[in-house]
Amino acid sequence: MTDIERDVRGVAERAKDAAADLAPLNRAVKDGALLAAADALVERAEEIVKANAEDVARARENGTSEAMIDRLTLTTERIAAIADAVREVAELPDPVGEVIRGKTLPNGLELRQIRVPLGVIGIIYEGRPNVTVDAAALCLKSGNAALLRGSSSAYSSNTVIVDVLRGALEGTEVPADAVQLVPGAGRESAQALMRARGLVDVLIPRGGGSLIQTVVNESTVPVIETGEGNCHVYVDEAADLDKALAIAVNAKTQRCSVCNTAETLLVHAGIAERFLPPLLTSLRDLGVTVHGDDRVRPFDDAVVPATEADWTTEYLSLDLAVKVVDSLDDAVAHIREYSTAHTEAIVTDSQSAARRFVSRVDSAAVMVNASTRFTDGGEFGFGAEIGISTQKLHARGPMGLPEMTSTKYVVTGDGHVR
Incomplete structure (x- = not known):
């Protein structure tokens, strides 16, 4: 096992522990953490902008197109808008604990199917550092731990943003390890995340067709395909x-x-x-x-x-x-x-x-x-979305908060035996 593989598995193990602590937290606790994160983004906006300037400078040196540089660039105004988006996520209904169906069986057992978090969600994405915040917020609201693996082009920005988010969580009941940046900026770190089966419950790639197909073809972790649209x-x-x-x-x-x-x-x-x-x-x-x-x-x-x-x-x-x-x-x-x-x-x-x-x-x-x-979560009235799934298993179409959950059955009896 290489050092990068060891480091990636280390953050995944911490994320798994954090997910177990995060799952039972109620909406008030999660919303309070999201509002604290939004405030922290605004308070430390200048620090984020300074780090982002390093990414933008590298992009210009590498001949990146102006359109891509615009997607990469953060300003204090854009950070304020990102913080507002986090506050909007806090206002959305919490899907965790929702009863999908329930009934009393003929033998008297009470059966309920309820929504539960997926667990640890890895997000592999390109370009825009605002995705770092969006993905973290959606994962937290739905009770999931987030492992964030952005592109190397936004590494400086993402490093500071995740530091800001974790700092905000430290003053709440939400474990800071519920939001982590996957270490490393090279291909090896992404591959290590894709192979962390048993620690990572699902991967969601966000980006172009090449990125999506690479994750689908190389990952041993279950993948939800999103985004590619012809x-x-x-x-x-x-x-x-x-x-x-x-x-x-x-x-x-x-x-x-x-x-x-x-x-x-x-x-x-x-x-x-x-x-x-x-x-x-x-x-x-x-x-x-x-x-x-x-x-x-x-x-x-x-x-x-x-x-x-x-x-x-x-x-x-x-x-x-x-x-x-x-x-x-x-x-x-x-x-x-x-x-x-x-x-x-x-x-x-x-x-x-x-x-x-x-x-x-x-x-x-x-x-x-x-x-x-x-075709958009906001336009459909779902609020924010993690992406648009083009596959058929688990979720299809715009993935809002309910699509970031699974279900489990709770069966209540009174000394029943079979």
Whole structure:
């Protein structure tokens, strides 16, 4: 066992002990700890900003894009907003202890299924240091210990942020070891976390497709896949074209760097001649590069030829793949072949078409006459989220606090024997 492996297992062991102490704490104690953490972030904001400046300087030296540097950068104003987000988590209902179902059995035994914390949650994530706070807050609220493994690009920021959070917890009943930074900034520390089966209950990767697939393929710890989104919008023959135009533009351009942005637009051949010219003009005016098939390119000289790779690409940029299809079934077939099962949308005034699309598309979220951008814990009314699960086991879609719990059965008898 290497030194890094030993260090990672050490923090995991402490997290497991902390999780056992954290699980039975009531909401008032957990909320008090979250409010103390929020206050500490504001009080020590200048210290965090100073550490963050080191990360930003390194990023510039390494030629990091300005967009990524913006995601990395913290200011006192941004830290205040992060602290406010922690306070909002404190206001959310506590899922722990909620009775999912219960009944009295014919033999008189009382059976209840209740929500309990998952235990130790490892978060492996890229870039943004605000995720360090968000993940810690959501884990604490749901009674879980958090092992935080951010990217090396934000290591200085994350180190100070975790120190601030742990310092705040030391004045509460929540054990400080409920929030820990995984030691090391290299690949070896991430691998050690992925192999800490028995100490870590679940891993949640947050980032690009490469990160997610690496964790899924290399981890011996159970993984909840989140985030990767090759999302589709299908404009049906029976669509209201004004609504379709607004939805398609919003789904692509409202914020193109996130997982619920649309990456492919499928247009029914029956309305292509009426819909594509104004759509392509609107997209071009907004700086979107359209990658179109042979039936799309004749409508606009600015359209570049689509390749097979375009149908599989999560651009996260102002690029959009566009294809003309002959039927709803052809659209569904395309989605089945290329989707990452995140979010798909249909625009149609036909109830039968909407029902057919919803029943045949197998993704975490399916929108009818609405933008893909609504797949979000906040937009769904869940409050904060740890990520959007694109798999089927345990949780699917936006993962709020209830999705960060498991369940156990409590059986109460009166001397019952079998």
